Amino acid sequence: MSLLHIESFEGYDRDTVILNGGKYENWMSESSEDLVISNSYGRNSSTGLRLFTNSYTFTQRGSVTRHLNGNYDTIIVGAAIRLDNPNQSLEFTGNVTSHRTIFALADGSTIQAALSITPSMRLQVTQGESGSVLGRSTFYLHTGIFYYIEFKCLVSNTAGTFEVKVDGITRLTGGGDTQMSADQYINAIRLGAEGAFGTGSSGRYVRFDDVYIANTTVSTVYNDFIGDVRIEGLRPIGDRLTKQWVPSSGTVHFDMVDDLTPDTSNYITSGTIGDIDLFSVSSLLTPAGSILAVTPNMYARKTNAGVARIAAVVNRAGTNAFGEDQYLTQENRYHYNDVWVKNPIDNSQWASNLSSIYFGIKKSG
Amino acid sequence: MPSVVWFDGFDHYASAGITTKWNMLWQQSIAPIISLTAGRKNYGLLLEWGANVHKSIPDTGTVTSGFAFRFTELQNKRIVAFRDEGVVQVYLALLDSGRLAIVRGDGTILGLSSTVLTALKFYYIEFNATISNSTGVIQLRIGGASELNLTLQDTQMSSNARVNMVSFGEMTINTSGAMHIDDVVITNGALLGPQKIDVIRPNGGVPGYMQMEVVGGAGSHYQAINEITPDSDTSHLYSQSAWRGSVVFSEYENIAEATGGAIPAIAVHTFTRKEYGNTRGFSNALFPGTVDGASGSLQYYNDPLYIETDYAYHSDIYETNPGTGGTWSVGSINALKAGFKRYL
Numbered sequence: 024m025s026l027l028h029i030e031s032f033e034g035y036d037r038d039t040v041i042l043n044g045g046k047y048e049n050w051m052s053e054s055s056e057d058l059v060i061s062n063s064y065g066r067n068s069s070t071g072l073r074l075f076t077n078s079y080t081f082t083q084r085g086s087v088t089r090h091l092n093g094n095y096d097t098i099i100v101g102a103a104i105r106l107d108n109p110n111q112s113l114e115f116t117g118n119v120t121s122h123r124t125i126f127a128l129a130d131g132s133t134i135q136a137a138l139s140i141t142p143s144m145r146l147q148v149t150q151g152e153s154g155s156v157l158g159r160s161t162f163y164l165h166t167g168i169f170y171y172i173e174f175k176c177l178v179s180n181t182a183g184t185f186e187v188k189v190d191g192i193t194r195l196t197g198g199g200d201t202q203m204s205a206d207q208y209i210n211a212i213r214l215g216a217e218g219a220f221g222t223g224s225s226g227r228y229v230r231f232d233d234v235y236i237a238n239t240t241v242s243t244v245y246n247d248f249i250g251d252v253r254i255e256g257l258r259p260i261g262d263r264l265t266k267q268w269v270p271s272s273g274t275v276h277f278d279m280v281d282d283l284t285p286d287t288s289n290y291i292t293s294g295t296i297g298d299i300d301l302f303s304v305s306s307l308l309t310p311a312g313s314i315l316a317v318t319p320n321m322y323a324r325k326t327n328a329g330v331a332r333i334a335a336v337v338n339r340a341g342t343n344a345f346g347e348d349q350y351l352t353q354e355n356r357y358h359y360n361d362v363w364v365k366n367p368i369d370n371s372q373w374a375s376n377l378s379s380i381y382f383g384i385k386k387s388g
Numbered sequence: 389m390p391s392v393v394w395f396d397g398f399d400h401y402a403s404a405g406i407t408t409k410w411n412m413l414w415q416q417s418i419a420p421i422i423s424l425t426a427g428r429k430n431y432g433l434l435l436e437w438g439a440n441v442h443k444s445i446p447d448t449g450t451v452t453s454g455f456a457f458r459f460t461e462l463q464n465k466r467i468v469a470f471r472d473e474g475v476v477q478v479y480l481a482l483l484d485s486g487r488l489a490i491v492r493g494d495g496t497i498l499g500l501s502s503t504v505l506t507a508l509k510f511y512y513i514e515f516n517a518t519i520s521n522s523t524g525v526i527q528l529r530i531g532g533a534s535e536l537n538l539t540l541q542d543t544q545m546s547s548n549a550r551v552n553m554v555s556f557g558e559m560t561i562n563t564s565g566a567m568h569i570d571d572v573v574i575t576n577g578a579l580l581g582p583q584k585i586d587v588i589r590p591n592g593g594v595p596g597y598m599q600m601e602v603v604g605g606a607g608s609h610y611q612a613i614n615e616i617t618p619d620s621d622t623s624h625l626y627s628q629s630a631w632r633g634s635v636v637f638s639e640y641e642n643i644a645e646a647t648g649g650a651i652p653a654i655a656v657h658t659f660t661r662k663e664y665g666n667t668r669g670f671s672n673a674l675f676p677g678t679v680d681g682a683s684g685s686l687q688y689y690n691d692p693l694y695i696e697t698d699y700a701y702h703s704d705i706y707e708t709n710p711g712t713g714g715t716w717s718v719g720s721i722n723a724l725k726a727g728f729k730r731y732l
Contacts, residue, residue, distance in 0.1 A: 066664075066697055103697070108413050142474035143444045143553040144411045163444040166412040168698040191667025192694045251697070253664040312665050 025246035026316050026362050028089055030234040032060050033070040033256025034320060036284040051088055058085035064230045066103050066169050071232035074215040086215035094208035095238040099248060100126050101173035106166045107228040126174045127152055127213040133204040138174045138187060140164065146195050148185050151203040158197035171251040178202045178209055191250050212236055244364055245315060253309055259302035263381050267298035277302045285322050287355055293386040301338050301383035307376055314373035320359040321384055325351040332388030335361055337368060338381040344368040348387050392653040392705055393445050395573040397585030398422050398431045402617045408700045411444040428456050428510050432570035437465060440557025450577040451551045452516040459507055461565035462486055470517055471553040475546035480515045490526050490536060493545035498526055501535040512582035519549045532581045580652050590614040592639030594725050599634035600625040610638040618659045620699050627730045637675050637727035643718055651716040653707045658728050661699045669694040669732040672704040676711030677723025692731040
């Protein structure tokens with residue numbers, strides 16, 4: 024696949040990210056100070072992520088990291104990003120003199136290269152997170168405005184390259200040594216700055232929304248800059264005839280799994296391999312335009328020892344297709360490794376409004 | 389690079405829109421405010437001590453900030469700072485003696501004005517600096533008269549002999565006093581003398597150049613974009629996806645008070661946003677009238693500007709009339725039509 028991950032931050036909350044080491048499958052917080060997921064912080068009143076973030080020299084900050092299921096020499100990451108105005112003087116804490124990390128591309132815990140915003144609101148690419156400055160834009164941002172920023176970087180000790188686009192226009196390009204670890208690859212993307220919690224009292228809030236992560240290999244689609252995209256979270260709004268799982272109460276299934284944020288007090292269960300529940304889902308708010316990809320999210324756990332697996336289901340006109348098997352733990356976690364750039368039923372482009380398409384879950388093992 | 393880098397009279401947007409034009413603001417307890425209290429004629433910028441606003445500019449070795457300045461209490465306060473990123477190279481301060489001080493970023497005073505300022509009175513100040521570790525230059529003028537002219541100064545605190553951010557306001561926590569700022573002009577060196585900035589708004593359509601959709605109940609194209617402060621989506625012009633190349637020109641008000649003297653520049657500010665997806669850009673455009681030798685038949689489209697999903701000002705500064713190649717006159721501005729063209 025070339026499109027590795029899409030994220031709108033809709034459907035969960037801060038606790039989902041930070042408790043018990045992170046309940047996202049691959050989207051974890053290592054510095055969760057003042058990390059908020061709220062519909063106050065996304066674009067156009069949608070849900071977004073707000074991090075209290077600052078430079079690598081500042082001790083109080085939040086970050087989230089997406090660990091990838093592979094190693095890639097080139098990564099493209101895009102997100103709607105907005106810097107808020109601070110409500111305290113930054114000069115007292117000195118952090119105005121430092122830049123603010125937006126995207127950090129990592130091999131394990133080693134940052135290979137990072138994109139940050141300088142005090143004069145320019146974009147800057149560094150080797151590692153605090154190493155040599157590889158490029159600084161003449162273009163500058165304003166606070167209080169969402170920009171769609173995309174960062175493409177090839178990791179190499181000798182022939183590294185990078186390009187940064189803002190709302191579709193190239194604002195910074197360059198090259199150099201973009202490699203800090205012994206490996207010429209990236210396997211994690213961090214939003215924001217990492218660090219232990221400290222005593223700092225001031226800093227800068229940065230909002231993230233509509234995130235995508237892609238690489239340049241394997242597939243011929245979405246293997247480069249995708250541009251400004253909107254990612255919507257759709258929830259179940261009705262049961263289909265196929266409803267073989269068991270609701271924790273009553274007879275309505277979708278009502279058990281349509282929570283705005285995870286609610287483990289009501290749920291559906293199955294002990295039978297092959298059981299499927301199908302749901303109709305809410306309509307897209309922005310039906311115009313092409314659908315580039317669909318990612319099913321399932322928040323699930325098993326109840327006892329032994330192997331338990333689930334798979335996402337997509338249904339159209341009575342035909343089902345299934346995602347990869349997801350292995351459950353006894354702790355609730357999100358499982359969404361499938362990124363379907365085409366409808367898996369027939370490998371066709373997604374219908375523009377997802378009409379007559381249904382989604383669900385299968386107990387696959 | 390043009391001489392006039394940026395200017396602002398604070399007369400066409402409200403406090404909430406400061407960062408759609410300036411790049412950012414900081415505050416202690418009271419945010420920067422666009423207020424009639426702080427303006428020389430109309431609106432101005434009210435900065436309580438501890439509130440500040442920042443404008444990013446292209447890297448430059450020499451910079452001048454001209455502005456009308458008034459204060460309410462005598463205190464030792466920073467008025468405007470020239471920064472290389474986060475590092476203050478040099479700044480202008482008001483001392484509790486009423487004099488102005490030129491101060492290097494490390495606190496070293498490089499010079500004092502001979503004029504003693506008094507509270508509640510506007511002064512037009514021009515602060516010029518060339519950044520260098522050894523050959524720095526400082527000029528300070530009040531009301532157009534020279535106060536300081538220093539050479540061979542160390543005006544550099546960062547490792548770069550440049551300025552890329554102009555910051556108004558005191559950075560430290562204080563609880564009393566305010567400064568009023570109006571008619572700000574930033575250049576890459578030129579001292580233009582005391583300036584006054586007027587805002588004129590659309591007041592009529594131009595037949596043949598009303599090629600976007602009027603949305604939100606406005607009666608005409610120009611009425612959709614002639615607000616005193618922007619009303620965002622309430623009334624606006626909309627260019628549908630397929631309408632690339634659509635153009636809108638408007639007639640504009642005459643300058644209310646033509647005070648004489650040179651006009652260093654005009655600016656066109658377009659407040660715009662895009663919808664989700666795709667890359668969208670437009671060009672600000674001028675359509676000079678038959679004044680000062682302009683043909684009156686040619687439009688001039690500037691370089692494309694690219695827009696975001698949130699509203700923001702996208703501006704161009706014109707130091708010369710593209711219809712004549714010469715400087716602006718009151719007559720040529722009064723005869724000017726301005727607008728924008730959808731580029732992408």
